[in-house]
Each structure stands twice: as C-alpha cells, then as structure tokens.
Amino acid sequence: MECLVCKSDKITVKPTKMSDFLAARIFEGEEASKRHDVNLCHCEDCSFSFYDRRLTDEEAERLYRDYRGEEYQKTREKYDCWYTEKVNRALNSDKLVLSEQKRVITEMINDSVPGEIKVALDYGGNRGETFTEQIGTEEKYVYDISGIQPIDGIKAIRNYSGLSEHRFDFIMCNMTLEHVSYPADFMKLLYDAGDEDTYYYLEVPSENPFEQSKFSISKNIRLLFNKNYSKIRLVKHYFYLRTQPYMPMSEHINFFTPKALETLLKRCGFEAVNIRENFEENVMGKNKVLSAVFKKSK
Numbered sequence: 001m002e003c004l005v006c007k008s009d010k011i012t013v014k015p016t017k018m019s020d021f022l023a024a025r026i027f028e029g030e031e032a033s034k035r036h037d038v039n040l041c042h043c044e045d046c047s048f049s050f051y052d053r054r055l056t057d058e059e060a061e062r063l064y065r066d067y068r069g070e071e072y073q074k075t076r077e078k079y080d081c082w083y084t085e086k087v088n089r090a091l092n093s094d095k096l097v098l099s100e101q102k103r104v105i106t107e108m109i110n111d112s113v114p115g116e117i118k119v120a121l122d123y124g125g126n127r128g129e130t131f132t133e134q135i136g137t138e139e140k141y142v143y144d145i146s147g148i149q150p151i152d153g154i155k156a157i158r159n160y161s162g163l164s165e166h167r168f169d170f171i172m173c174n175m176t177l178e179h180v181s182y183p184a185d186f187m188k189l190l191y192d193a194g195d196e197d198t199y200y201y202l203e204v205p206s207e208n209p210f211e212q213s214k215f216s217i218s219k220n221i222r223l224l225f226n227k228n229y230s231k232i233r234l235v236k237h238y239f240y241l242r243t244q245p246y247m248p249m250s251e252h253i254n255f256f257t258p259k260a261l262e263t264l265l266k267r268c269g270f271e272a273v274n275i276r277e278n279f280e281e282n283v284m285g286k287n288k289v290l291s292a293v294f295k296k297s298k
C-alpha cells in the first residue's frame with residue numbers, strides 16, 4: 001500500500017467497511033446487502049487519508065447518477081434515517097452554501113490573484129452558479145459532460161478536447177477532488193487545461209479522520225438545534241452508528257489536510273500561491289473547507 005498523494009509507504013490503517021448506503025447504491029442483488037471490508041488509510045508523511053478500495057468509473061457513475069434525486073434520497077434514508085425528504089430538499093435548495101462559497105472564493109482571489117480575470121473556467125461546474133462578477137469578466141465557461149443547461153451568460157464545454165480551444169486566465173474546481181478515485185490523474189487533467197500564466201483555484205473539505213472523530217459530540221450537539229433535522233432520528237442514527245465500524249466508506253474517499261493538498265500540488269507540477277482553511281456555513285451547519293490558489297511551477 002502506498003500513499004496516493006506522495007507515494008510514501010508509511011501508512012497507518014484502520015479496518016472498516018463500505019457504508020450500507022454506498023453498497024446499496026453501487027451494487028445490485030446479493031452484493032448490495034453483503035459486508036464489503038475496506039481499510040481507511042493515513043499517510044504518516046503527508047497526512048493524506050483515503051480508503052484503499054477505489055471506485056471504478058461504473059461504480060462512481062451509479063453512485064452519483066441523479067445525485068440527491070428521489071431514488072438517492074429513499075436509499076439513503078433507509079440506512080441514514082436522518083436523511084429525510086426535508087433534509088434532501090434543504091440541501092438541494094441551499095442558497096447559503098453558494099453565497100458562502102462565493103464569499104470565500106472572492107476573498108482568496110482578492111488576496112492572491114493579481115490582475116483581471118477575463119476568461120475563466122469552472123471545471124465540473126454544473127450550471128455555472130459559482131461564478132462571481134469578478135471571475136470571467138469577458139467569458140465564463142463550465143466544463144461539464146452531464147449535458148445540464150448552464151445559466152445565462154455561461155458557455156458549456158462538453159468534451160475534454162474542447163478545452164484546448166480556449167486560453168484561461170483562471171480555472172476553478174470546487175468540491176470534487178474528495179470524490180475522485182485517482183487524485184493525481186485528475187490533477188493532470190487540470191494541469192493540461194491551463195498554461196504558465198493561468199491561476200487555479202481548488203476547494204475541498206478540510207478533513208483528517210485520524211485526528212478527530214467526524215461524529216464528535218460537539219458537532220452532533222449542534223445538529224440538535226438545527227430545524228432541518230428530526231431529533232428522534234438523530235438519536236436513532238447515533239445508536240445505529242455505534243453498531244458500525246469507524247467511518248465506513250461513503251461519498252468522500254479522499255481526506256485532505258493543508259499539508260496533503262500542498263504535497264499533491266507539488267507532485268503534479270504546481271506550486272501553491274495560497275492555501276488556507278476557511279469556514280463556510282450551509283443550511284445544515286458549518287463546514288471547514290480548504291482553499292488553494294496555485295499555478296504551474298516554473
């Protein structure tokens with residue numbers, strides 16, 4: 001076993017399994033209800049954490065198909081009883097999460113990106129809702145292969161080769177890297193989409209599952225005061241979690257610390273201009289995110 005970020009073999013392992021939700025979503029028939037053992041791994045050199053089981057393209061496609069749609073919600077509620085229709089609706093219509101993300105991006109750009117951003121790309125940017133006035137004053141593009149219609153003023157690029165027809169001052173990629181099976185390969189795709197003057201922006205959750213439990217008491221107490229959650233279901237879910245091994249594998253399969261992200265950038269031919277942690281509010285609570293502005297190394 002070697003680290004997916006720095007290739008170190010100094011890996012600490014915690015045995016766990018795929019979450020029941022993940023198994024139900026990506027497998028069919030008997031496989032879906034079986035236990036699938038995996039290891040949660042932590043690199044002692046760069047502090048990156050990851051599961052040793054990676055999803056194939058087909059599995060990832062099944063997991064994210066009609067994401068947060070009706071079937072997704074029903075399957076999820078079956079295992080995560082707190083994930084009601086109300087919670088799903090709140091997440092799907094969360095305006096706060098978007099405005100918070102824009103606030104952080106704006107701060108990072110103001111601090112670290114000099115000059116005007118005339119032509120900009122949101123890589124995997126869905127409908128292009130993350131653009132601000134400042135990003136792409138002349139042209140705004142999303143690279144999105146799902147076929148979803150972008151909002152007014154945004155142009156969609158539907159295949160990877162189409163990216164080479166443009167020169168971008170700025171390329172951003174938000175909340176994606178924590179889901180991809182091969183982060184270094186993914187970064188290579190970003191690398192090839194820009195040139196030596198392009199500024200890049202990346203955002204991922206800031207997480208270290210080996211430092212502190214994701215299900216810490218303080219985090220859970222806060223949830224009890226959030227009107228979107230049913231208190232009874234939260235308590236029920238707490239007892240369900242106690243029957244489960246530590247942090248079963250679910251949607252996030254990579255966990256980045258500032259050091260891990262910086263190490264990945266270096267390995268992939270980039271140099272960090274600014275990496276820092278920020279807090280972003282959303283309807284369900286508050287997330288610690290990791291924001292990075294970076295360029296290709298000279």
Ligand SMILES: [Zn+2]
Binds near residue numbers: 006
């Ligand atoms: Zn490492």
